[in-house]
Amino acid sequence: MPSPTTPRRQPGTRVPLVAAALGVLLAAGAAPAQAAPTTVAQAAPTQAAADIAQRPFMGWTSWTMQSSKYPGLNPDGDYSYLTEANVLKQADALATKLKPYGYEYVNIDAGWWRDNAWVPRFDQYARQTPDPVRFPRGMQAVAEHIHGKGLKAGIYLPVGLEKEAYANGTAPIFNAPGCTTANIVYPDLRTTNGWDSAYKLNFDNPCAQKYIDSQAQLFADWGYDFLKLDGVGPGSFKSGDNYDNVADVAAWQRAIATAGRPIHLELSWSLDINHAADWKRYSNGWRIDTDVECYCNTLVSWENSVDDRFDDAPAWSRKAGPGGWNDLDSLNVGNGEMDGLTRAERQSYATLWAISKSPLYTGDDLTRLDDYGLSLLTNREVIAIDQNGGAPARxxxxxxxxxxxxxxxxxxxxxxxxxxxxxxxxxxxxxxxxxxxxxxxxxxxxxxxxxxxxxxxxxxxxxxxxxxxxxxxxxxxxLTSTSYEAEASVNTLTGTASVGGCDACSGGQKVGNLYVGGTVRFNEVTVRKDGIYTVAVSYVSGDARSVQVSSNSGNGSYLKFPSTGDWGTVETVSVQLALKAGANTITFDSGTWYSPDIDRIAVPQTL
Amino acid sequence: MEMPSTRDNHPSRRGFLTLAAAAGAATALGGLPAFAATPAPRRPTTSPMLAPNVAAKNQLWWRAPGSATSMIEQGLPVGNGRLGALASNDPSREFLTITDATLWTGGRNDTLDGDGQFPYGREDFGSLTMLATLTVDIPGHDLGAVDAYRRTLDLAQGLVSTAYDIAGVGYRREVFASRPDDVIVLHFTSQGAGTYTGTVSLAGTHGESTTVDPTGRYASFGASFANGLRYGAAVTAHSGTGTVAVSGTSISFTDCRDLTVIVSGGTNYAPTATTGFRDESVQPQRLARDKVLAAARASVRELLHTHVADVRPAFERFAIDLGASSAGQRELDTWERVQARWRDNVPDPELEAAYLQFGRYLLISGSRGSLPIGLQGPWLDGNDPDWMGDYHSDVNIQMTYWPADRAGLTDTFDAYADYCVAQLPVWTEVTQRLFNTSTNRFRNTSGRVAGWAVAFSTNPYGGSGWWWHPSGNAWLCQNLFEHYEYTQDRGYLAKIYPVVKGAVEFWETRLVTATVTDASGATREVLVADRDWSAEHGPQDTRGNTYSQELVWNLFENYHTAARVLGRDADHARSVDALRKRLYLPEVSPTTGWLQEWMSPDNLGETTHRHLSPLIGLFPGDRIRPDGSTPAAIVAGATALLTARGMNSFGWANAWRSLCWARLKDAEKAYQLVVNNLRPSTNGSNGSAMNLFDIYETNPGRGIFQIDANLGTPAAIVEMLLYSRPGHVELLPALPAAWASAGSVAGVGVRGGFTADLSWRDGRVTQARLTSVGGRSTTVLANGRSRQVNLRPGESVTLRNL
Structure with missing residues (x-):
């Protein structure tokens, strides 16, 4: 049964992304296509607890098994895996098997306030309240059990006021005299979030913040340490004013600061990279991509969609750091048969997550880890790479x-x-x-x-x-190299190619507008010996773009340069090219499409 | 540069035969079934193994195994002339696809379709199919934990070897296909505490059930096709260390520090039309069992030495050095090197020479003692090879054998010749019964038919497939006769003579008269080929196509020589000579400036078509010679047509173009076309796959293997270094700058009955040695000077001060 609050990926969701990418392509070399809108309340946000997300968090999530059609996991309908019994079983297994390695969060995902028919339940203040079948003892008892194991408890909400909580605008807001649900949304009941399942909150009215405060207070009172806020835009396959939830996220940060308990705030899903500064300012982590789960008979599959991360992570590599990390989604490598992955795929999956400094939270059945899966999840050296505090790999x-x-x-x-x-x-x-x-x-x-x-x-x-x-x-x-600036007058530019300013570039300039046949040829690239050189190419590209790179009369290679995240950041990749003793040319040819802007190249002085 | 010494690099033919006989392997196909019981081979008494540094000169290597799902691009080929296999070399799962060259479905296929042409399906015409897959699963050797992986194809010794480390322990395996023992051997070894635990599984590819024998010594299967062909395969394994046992339908092995796996298989195909191409006495499953058990009684070392003693002499009859590559190039594995060659456009002479040697390796592995190499040779990865993996008579099989004599593998040509001889009775019967069928648009206007013809495709049962190809017989004979020119072997000439004569007789009934007007305005009557196609484009009903005229001219000329040498059919030969003199020969179009493809000044086909049919008189024929003996206008017209055909084709079409440019002495164009075939194939694009198999992109993203380019390109490389026709040898006719600085080649076949060794420096021949294998006199043109050489068979002369 399709669920309105399930982040199910739709087949067509790639289309707007492609169109958006095209828009940026056409603005080659320009500033970011979208400036971050300043919709944020001006009050300085309270500083989050200093120890939150100093390193990528580690733990377990319920969603992976909830979302799977793997036999037996969801016997009472889709997403029915989520019950107190299952959560506590996994918490116990986490404590036994993985806690010694740093895994600590037990995160309850969507549905804790919905029955197996996905009908929600709210208290008199329009706040989500646990489904008594799933969580007969309520959410506090669950958190207490988790804490009793020395672990931390996580909970989940969609962003906005869920439609079913509106109650004709009459529900009072907790601890906010005079505020009702009618006061916290827009009169036209415009909807928001990735599923349009909620009314957008109107923070022009202080009642809206009070609503968030009341939710945060509830979670703090229950003892939760982590909140996944889902369906957040721009992102979650949505864009436009109605889906701009930056103010919601900021409100959550403020609410948490006054709730009396540190709570890690994690955002989901496919957050808009153009708002990376907002996410970093107001949260502790953000999902960079769509769900890793396949919604199929296994937990995940390589093509749907573990492998997407290799394309999507590079753009975010400079956006993460202590306090906020790029979240690649759950790490489901613990049981090959359930995961639906080969051994090689499981290792690659874990490798990318670790070097990307992604949070490491598995969605596997921790009571059924196989030996290889356990070895992947508990390799201390790999975990140490994830947790070393350095920048994500590129x-x-x-x-x-x-x-x-x-x-x-x-x-x-x-x-x-x-x-x-x-x-x-x-x-x-x-x-x-x-x-x-x-x-x-x-x-x-x-x-x-x-x-x-x-x-x-x-x-x-x-x-x-x-x-x-x-x-x-x-x-x-x-390595000692000789650098050659793209903008140097000795070079040859053809077609659309032009020199432009670039604050981040060496020499303050780059060659851009390399599209549809535009080329830049570095002339007089000089080496002492014939050989195959590792040539470093510094470039700027707000999205992944390809270019034909060749030396002298070579046919070259058509190479896709990963995104640098925006049009103001320089990154470097290296290519192999034969050079002969004396002067050489190295050419970047856009061919039939759009290419990165080139800052400079650096050629080793020795082989 | 040092000349390669005779001892190391150029064993004499006599020496080769002696070694081969010692290995007990010199069996001609004639009359013997392809898969037969043979006496135990004699084992060499001294090690034939090359020292590692010597072997390294003729090795390809890769840093990654192949994928079991991309065997055609990534599997490494081995073959014993009949049985071929592709090996994946994955540490945890050695996977072999095994093909027997005779495992053909189909049959005579002698009921024409309504249009007078042949059916061309896998049931009627038939298809080459795979025999088996062999899997050696070693679960503990997961690639994810493997260091220092390297696999090597040793061309000179016919070995695929794989080496890798796991946790500091070294493992090594070798795969080879032995002709003397008629088995494929896999040998696994380890250093120190390394062991192998896993299973060996032999599986048929047509739904057969593999069974194990009660004593647990082997597993096997056997079955027969609807066409009655019986086939079977067997595998056995043993270890001197661990446990080997039967497990279900597989063989399991546990804690083995060494493991030997031996597989064999075959069919009861026989190359005899009179027995319906079957040998009813052969029981393939039982024979395969006998062969693997017999081989298992020998030590692996004995099997290896017997195999290497068999193949090494063949490989070493030819050596080539096109110059030194750079240290940076040598650091790259073969696939990286192919990619770098294209990326950087920097010549890689060692890679280019290795590409030639790889082609020779395929001939040695795929063309000895059984059927000839078809479109893929015995290297399939499924049972639906494109175009049935058959024999195509409009360039493919001919090209496949172009390097045989040129590149020192004259004996591998026997498979081609024996095939034609064996098929002749059926080809003749079918032609005389069906060719003049009224619905066949290519039928003879004369109403008469004689001799034999084939369609574009042929199978090993005398069957033809697809359309009639009247000129195909003449082209098949072109190769047959040229082999005689190389060898001067009268016994061979007598063997093929009926094939050539039958083709001549066919054309005597097919030529028709036409009246043409010369440039002077005078008219004359000429003989032209009847209505036909200039394969494979343009109109399908034109007379006097250049393709046919040139081929028939060549056929009649060769018949004249053959009859004279053998002292036969003098009167008939004279009458054929008279016909030849009346043959229309192509003119240059006043419209296009090209040699005309049709008897029309107009371009009736595709300008850049892959086939070079009208240039067949330039190559492989040599009626059109850029040496003053051919009217300059004809040479210019041929050059203009070749130019118009372009440089951007694929595989065999590039190879043919290269050969033509070599004949026209345009070294750089000839070289560029070699380079084009070395372009790395990705996602099925035209070029060389990881394993150097040539890939032809039939549709975007879909590439198929066609072996002819792997053999035609080496022929082009040789043709750039030496051109010959009876009585005339030209050294370095088209040496490109990339190879000019220094190099050498030894063992090149020379038409007229010689072999040649030569070396060069700065583009000039520095030394040449000519050895007679039957020839007596020739001119030798080197560095612009001509000299006469006279030798007796067996004699050599070294030419210095050139």
Missing amino acids: PVTPAGDQQVWGAKNPDGSYTVALFNLGDAPASVTAHWASFGFTGNASVRDVWNRRDLGTQRNAITAALPAHGSRLFTVRPGTA
Whole structure:
């Protein structure tokens, strides 16, 4: 049965995203297409409790099993997995098996206030109140049990005033004399959230904040430590004023600050990256993408939609940090048969989450973890990478079926991940030059917990289909390169290509407007010896774009450069190109479509 | 540059035969079934294995295994001339697709469709199909925990090997297809404490049930097709260390530090029309069992040495060095190198030479002692190969055999010749009964028919498929006769003579008269081929197509020579000579400036069509010669037509273009077309797959393997280095700049009965050696100077100061 408050992904939901991307494409090189609207209340938000989300949170969520058609999970209808008995069973398993590794949150997802026919229940103040069949002892008893295990409890709400709670506008707002549900929404009852299941709150009326305060107070009183606020826009496949919930999120932050209990505020889903600053300001984490669950006979599947994250995470890599992290959604690698993934896929899934500094919360049945799944979820070295406080990793090579991702760690070492997203085995090579060092480096195989000794200049691994390897690399010598600015007068620009200002770029300029045949050719790129060089390309691209990169008379490669997140951030990927002793050309050709703006290239001085 | 020494790089033909005989493997196909009981091979008494550094010169290697779902692009081929296999080399799951070249459905297919043409389906015409899959599951060896993975295709020794580490322990496996033992062997070894635990599963591909024998020594299956062909396969395994036992229909192995798996299989196909292409005495399942159990009685080392002693001499009859690649190129594995070659457009002479050697490896592996190589050779990944994996007579099978003599694999040509000889009775009967069917639009206007013809496709049962292809017989004979030119082997010529004569007789009934007007305005009567198609485009009812005229001219000329050499049919040969003199030969179009494809100045077809049918007199024929002996206008017209056909085709079409440009001495164009075939194929695009199989994109995103480019391209490389026709040899006729600085080639076949070794520096020949395999005199043109060489068979001469 379709559920109005279920974040079920619709087949057509990609279309508006593509259209939006196209809009940005056409504004090549311009400022962000959308400035963040200043709809936020001006009062300075109370600072969230200092220890919240200093590191990505770890735990378990109920939604994965609720959403699955896996036999036996939801015997009383869709989403019926969510019961006190199941939550406590999972909490007990979490405490036993995973708590020693840092997993602590037990998060109750959608439906705790709805019966198995998805009919909601509210108290007299229009606040969600537990379904007595699912939670016969109420929500506080559940939180107390969870706390009794030394764990933290999480709860869930959709953003806005749920339509069924409106009660013809007559329901009073708790602790807000004179306020009723009629006062907290717009007179025209405009709807909001990812399912249009709620009336949009009107924060011009102080009663709206009071409503949020009353919900937060309830959760604090029950003892909840975490709230997932769902259907939040811009995002959740919605855009436009009615779906702008920045003010809701800000109101929640204020409400939590006065509720008397630290509560982690996590936002869902597919949040609009153009509002990343808002999400970071008012929350502790945000889902960057659609549901990872497949809503099928397993919990997830590779194509639907674990693999989407490889495309979508790079844009967000600079948006995360202590206090707020990029949430890639649940990590369902604990039971291969239930997960619907191969071993290789499960490892790659966990690898991407860890290097992206995503929260690590599984939706698996923790009472049925298999040995391999347990090893994936409890690898302390992998968890340490997730929790090291550093920036998320980025691809250091252009996106393709074989990818190399990396990040410099706070201790000076590098996290290096190899991925094979192809359907067949493939080798993947990480060149140290892609990370700015050269020569010998010591390599630790993180998943297999083995030192691989010293590797010179690069490491190559054979990866199964959808496979990965994860290394910690301690670098040797810094690489010495020669930089060539794209805007240098010695270069040749053709077609639409033009030099433009760029504050973040070296030299303050870049070459942009590379589209439909526009090219920039770096001339007189000089090396001393013939060979194949790792050429670093610094670029700006608010969305993932492709460009044909070639040297001299070569045919080159058509390479997709991952998004830099916005049009004001420079990132670097490296490409392999043959150069001959003496002067060379390196050309970036947009071909038939739109390409990234090019800041500069850097060519190692030695092979 | 050092000349390769004779001892190491150029064993004499005599030496080769001696070695092969020692291996007990020199069996001609004639009369013997393809899959037969043979006496135990004699084992070499000394190790034939190459030192690792020597073997490395002829190895391809990859840093990743292949996918079981992309075997055609990623599996590594092995073959014993009849049995072929593709191996995935995945540590946890070694997977082989096994094909027997004779496992054909279909039959004579001699009931024409309503349009007078042949049916072309998998049931009537038939299809080559797979014999079996073999899986060795080793669950503990998951690729996710594997370090230092490397798999290698050793072209000289015929070995696929895989090496990897797990937790610091080294594992290695080798796969080879032995002709002397008629089995495929998989040998797994480990260092230290490494072990293998898993299962071996042999599965048929047509719904057969594999059973194990009560004693637990082997598993096998057997069945027969609707056409009566019986087939079967068997596998056995043993280990000197762990436990090997039957488990259900599989063989399980536990805690084995070493493991040997031996598989064999075949059919009761026989290349004899009189027995309906069957040998009823052969029981394939039982024979396969006998073969694997017999091989299991030998040590793996003995099997390996016997195999290497068999293939190495064949491989080493030819060597090539096109120059040194860079250190950066050498660091890359073969697939990365293919990608870098295209990306950077920097020549990679070692890769380009390896591509040639890979083609030779395919000929050695796929064309010895059984049927010839069809569109894919014995390397299928399913039972529905495109175009049935058949024999195509309008360029494909001919191209496949172009490198046989050129690149020192003259013996691999036997499969082609024996095939034609064996098919001849049915081809003849069917042609004489059906060709003049009134609905066949290609029928002879004369109302008479003689000799034989084929359709575009042929199978191994004498059957033709799809449309009649009247010129196909002449083209098949072109290869047959050229092999004689290379070998000067009169015994061979006598063997193929009936095939050639039958084709001549067919054309005697097919030529019709036409009146043409010369440029001077004078009219003359000529003989032209009857209504036909200039394969595979343009009108389908034109007379005197260049394609046919050139092929018939060549056929009649070759018949003249054959009859003279064998002292036969003198009167008939004279009458054929008279016909040849009256043959119309193509002109240059005043409209397009191209050599005319039809007897029309107009371009009636597709300008950039893949086929070069009207240029067949340039290559593989050599009636059109850019050396002054052919009117300059004709050469110019051929050049203009070739130019118009363009440089952007695919696989075999690029190879043919390259060969034509080599003949026209345009080294850079010839080279570019070789490079075009080295373009990495992704998502089915035209070019080379990871395993170097040539991929032809039939539809966007759908690529299929066609082996002819893997063999035609090597032929082009050789043709760029040496051109020959009886009595004339030209060294370095089209040497591209990429290979000019220094190089050498040894063992090149020379028409007229010689082999040649030559080396060069800075684009000039520095030394050449000519050895007679039957030829007596020829001119040798090198560095712009011509000299006469006279030798007796077996003699050699080294030419210096060139």
